[in-house]
Structure formats: structure tokens, C-alpha cells
Amino acid sequence: MQVYKFGGASVQNADGVSNITSIVRSTVQPLVVVVSAMGKMTNAFEELTRFYFDGKQEQLWEKFAQIVDFHQGIIADLLGGENESEGFNRLQELLSQRLRQAPSLHYDFEYDQVVSFGELFSTSIISDYWQKEALEHQWVDVKTVLKTDDLYRDANVDWELTQSRMQDTFDEAKGRLWLTQGFLGGTRSNLTTTLGREGSDYTAAIIAHTMGAASVSIWKDVPGVLNADPRWYPDAVKLDELSYNEAIELAFYGAQVIHPKTLKPLQNKGIPLYVKSFIAPDNPGTVIADGREGDAGQPIYILKDKQVFLTASPRDFSFIMEDKLLELIAYFSRFRIKMNLMQNSALNFSACFDSNGATEALLDALKSNFVVRYNEGVQLLTIRQYTPGAIDAMTRGREVIDSQITRKVARFVLR
Ligand code: ADP
Numbered sequence: 001m002q003v004y005k006f007g008g009a010s011v012q013n014a015d016g017v018s019n020i021t022s023i024v025r026s027t028v029q030p031l032v033v034v035v036s037a038m039g040k041m042t043n044a045f046e047e048l049t050r051f052y053f054d055g056k057q058e059q060l061w062e063k064f065a066q067i068v069d070f071h072q073g074i075i076a077d078l079l080g081g082e083n084e085s086e087g088f089n090r091l092q093e094l095l096s097q098r099l100r101q102a103p104s105l106h107y108d109f110e111y112d113q114v115v116s117f118g119e120l121f122s123t124s125i126i127s128d129y130w131q132k133e134a135l136e137h138q139w140v141d142v143k144t145v146l147k148t149d150d151l152y153r154d155a156n157v158d159w160e161l162t163q164s165r166m167q168d169t170f171d172e173a174k175g176r177l178w179l180t181q182g183f184l185g186g187t188r189s190n191l192t193t194t195l196g197r198e199g200s201d202y203t204a205a206i207i208a209h210t211m212g213a214a215s216v217s218i219w220k221d222v223p224g225v226l227n228a229d230p231r232w233y234p235d236a237v238k239l240d241e242l243s244y245n246e247a248i249e250l251a252f253y254g255a256q257v258i259h260p261k262t263l264k265p266l267q268n269k270g271i272p273l274y275v276k277s278f279i280a281p282d283n284p285g286t287v288i289a290d291g292r293e294g295d296a297g298q299p300i301y302i303l304k305d306k307q308v309f310l311t312a313s314p315r316d317f318s319f320i321m322e323d324k325l326l327e328l329i330a331y332f333s334r335f336r337i338k339m340n341l342m343q344n345s346a347l348n349f350s351a352c353f354d355s356n357g358a359t360e361a362l363l364d365a366l367k368s369n370f371v372v373r374y375n376e377g378v379q380l381l382t383i384r385q386y387t388p389g390a391i392d393a394m395t396r397g398r399e400v401i402d403s404q405i406t407r408k409v410a411r412f413v414l415r
């Protein structure tokens, strides 16, 4: 069995859907296909949820209409008429019913119930198209097989239950081609959860792990894993192969091409991950597997924007020892803020982290015991396998407000 994952960019319009259909057609089955919401729809659903939760009726229904129109356009191109997808019509009615009811007080719960329609819409439209194209398959409601706890928006997988549900569903005696949603899961009582933004890669890995699949392929708008994001580094080159550990490091440091949780379940079972281009599907892409050395010596650049760089010093001038470090780290953990870099000296503790809604609250909390200085809107550059030339080229003309250099990795906070 193989598992394929197609992200939003691959199904952003009707041509995209027909392209992934050809890729699926030319693949040996059994095959499980995981698909994300179309294009940038998850962002639109996030706005929809906000309007719903805040009771902004006018904006809510305007956004709803935009989302429906976007999908109707794709349906018209694929199926010959706006109302041709029965699955979509039914789901759209379900969503509008939900939005007509008052939300609960639990934002993260409402978020998952609403945002999940992105993946439900996309897979139901694709399923209707496959049916029209006589591509035999089964549509699977992933929340019935990928079971999680009820930590909405960041759900944890119940591996045992998921394994048995998946083995029952993706049973080679019962089918050869399945189509299901990425990013979503379901609690024991079958309420929808999500696995965190960009979580569809992780879904593919969960399925592969529990099914003991031969491989996972994630299909992207880039030729594979590159040594930098081509959106900011046009000279990026493709890496032909990577070890799991190297790929985990890249994803962890913020290379957005793979969701960081994706690699562990694959590494545990020795399942190779292919990152391939849906634009040039015959090209080899990047393979991530055991024993792959990667392009040793090739510097790899990861840039994280919208960072906050903070320095805290104890008001009582006590040293930053283990107890103070624990106290400081506990603040970040309490506000669920992920530190991307941390450093300390006798009297100062510094950290670089993603700016999010909790930044203000963190700063306020810290100020009672620490003198806090911070810069917002800075960038964090990580260079793996750095060379002096690579550091020079990337930091020239920039103000470096902090740096951390180890044997393999050089990191700079840049303004
Ligand atoms: P998906 O459609 O699967 O959600 P994403 O847009 O999340 O795809 O990921 C693909 C994008 O990741 C690319 O278009 C590219 O801009 C970006 N990216 C960031 N870092 C890298 C990297 N090291 N190699 C390749 N692509 C990268």
C-alpha cells in the first residue's frame, strides 16, 4: 500500500483536480489518497469561524457566500454545472445550518467544527469528479478512523484505536483506492478535531504508520525539499535525499515544506517519504529515508519571519541558574508559546519566538519578576552545514541582534 497526500496548492482549481486525478490513475493500487482543503480555503474558513464566534452576521454570510462561490466555480468546471456535486450540496447545507445556530463558548471547539468543512468540501467534490470519470474508489470520513483526544485545534492521536479502525477501513480485501481528508480527526464521540495547521502531511504519516505502508508521497508545487524556501531565496537547489533526522531538524527549525510531526511515525516503521512535484510528477523529487546522507556540505537556510526577540533579567539581580530557567520556561509553556531559540548568561535570559496572540500576556506576566526588553518583527535565520561564505552572504548589511553557533548550525536573529 502507498499513501499520497495532495495539499491545497495541488487542488486550487479544476485543472489541479484533473492533474492529481491523472497522477492517481497512473499509480499502482492499493493507494490511500489524503487531500487538504482547496487553495487557501483554510484561511477563509478561519475568518468565517471568527465572524461566527463574534456574532458578526453580515460578514459571516458574506464570507460564507465567497467560500461557496469558490467551490461552485470548481464544480462547474469539473462537472459541467454549479449544482452537480450532490456531496457538496449536502455539506454546504449542513454548514449553513450550523452557522445559523448560536456558537458554544468554546472557540477551539467551534473552530474545528467549522474549519473542517474545507477538507470535507474538497474531498466530496473530488469524489464526485472521480465518480464521473469512472475512477472507482471509496470516500472515507476520516474522523471515524483517525481517533484523537479532545484537545481541539491540536488533537493527539489515539494510536491504538486508530490502528484498529484504519486496518478495518483500508482493508485490501474490501477496496483498492480510498480518498480521505487530511488535517482532521474525531473524538470517541465522533466530534471533529484538527491536528494543527498544515497537519495533512501528518495525516498521511499516521495512515502509513498504522497500515505499514510501503511509502508516503507528498505532492508539492516545488521539485522536492530545497536548501531554502524559493519564495525568499530564488537560487534554492533541490536536495535529492535526506535522512529522517536531518529532515526532522529542518522541519523543526521551520522549513515549511513538511509538517514537523510527519517524520517520527515514518521513521519508527522505516517508511520512506517522497516529496515530489505535482507539476512534474515523473521527476524523482526528494527521498527521506534511513541511511541517506543528504547533500553533505550543502548549506541549508531556514528563515522564520514575525519573530519576537526578548531578553529578561531578574529584578533582584539573582543569577540565571537552573531554578530561574525553569521559572522562565514555565511562562512560555503556560502561554503555549514556542521558543525557537534560547540563550542565557549570568544575568540575562534571551529567547526568540513566534509572535502570536499571547505575546502581550507573556510580557505582562514576566514583568512582575523580570526587567524585560524586546524587539518585534525580527527574523530568525538558521543555517545548517554553514560555511563562512554562507554566513557572510546571508547576514551582510543586516543588523545581527543575537547569534548562536554550534558545530553544525549557525543561527542569527536579524533586524
Ligand atoms: P501544501 O500545498 O502541501 O500545503 P505548502 O504550501 O504547505 O504545500 O508547502 C509548499 C511550499 O513550501 C513551497 O511552495 C515553498 O514555498 C515552501 N517551502 C519552504 N521551505 C521549503 C524548502 N526547504 N523546500 C521546498 N519548499 C519549501
Ligand code: ASP
Pocket (backbone or CB within 6 Å): 007, 008, 036, 037, 042, 043, 118, 182, 183, 196, 197, 198, 199, 200, 201
Ligand atoms: N488545510 C489545512 C491547512 O491549510 C491542513 C493542510 O493543508 O495541511 O492548514
Ligand code: MG
Pocket (backbone or CB within 6 Å): 007, 008, 198
Ligand atoms: Mg500546506
